[in-house]
Amino acid sequence: MRVIVSTTSGVPLYEQIVEQVRAQVMSGELSAGSPLPSLRALAEELRVSLITTTRAYNELAAEGLIVNVPGKGSFVAEIDADVARAGALDRARAGIRQVVTRARASGRVSREELMTMIEEEWEL
Template identity: 50%
Template sequence: MHIFISNSSGVPIYEQIVNQIKNHIISGGLSEGEALPSMRLLAKELRISVITTKRAYEELENEGFIVSLVGKGSFVASKNMDFIREENLRRMEEHLQNAVDLSKASQLGLESLIDLIKILYNGE
């Protein structure tokens, strides 16, 4: 599992970690039951504070992506397909909202935007 931290992105470091681990889980890059690096090891590898990795892991656990067992570590939680579907829908809505905003700013009509989405969806 590779996590890349950008100090210039404007996104808090813990949030970058959360988003990247979520993406690894949703895409299947991390499997159910797979161990995550310890908070200390991840902090050392990324050269960040253990407090930051702790916050990221707590966020992931609160959202149901990982489970933490005292003395054993943190592991990828069993996949709740409804939850993953909702997460994907939320992400799609965010991207589509950006597309709608750009479309309006470019004075591209709804039909043209729909045609563009159809082309992209069908891989034409």
């Protein structure tokens, strides 16, 4: 498992961990049943607090991406394709909602401009 965190990105550290592990699980880079580093080992490796890694693993478990087995560790869960798709759609909708809210609040971005930006990003 590869995880790189940045203290200057403005994104909370636990969210950076969640996003990167999620991407690796969804892409198949981390396969079902694969063991994850222990909470302490990951905290030490990333130089973050144990609370940060615990929060990240708990969020991943709540999403059904990993399974925490007391006394044994954390493992990549078997992912149901429909559940994974629904989760991806939910996260995309939440992100879009946030972007639309910011654009409306600015009063300076039209719907057409926003749609053009989305299309441009999609093509990248």
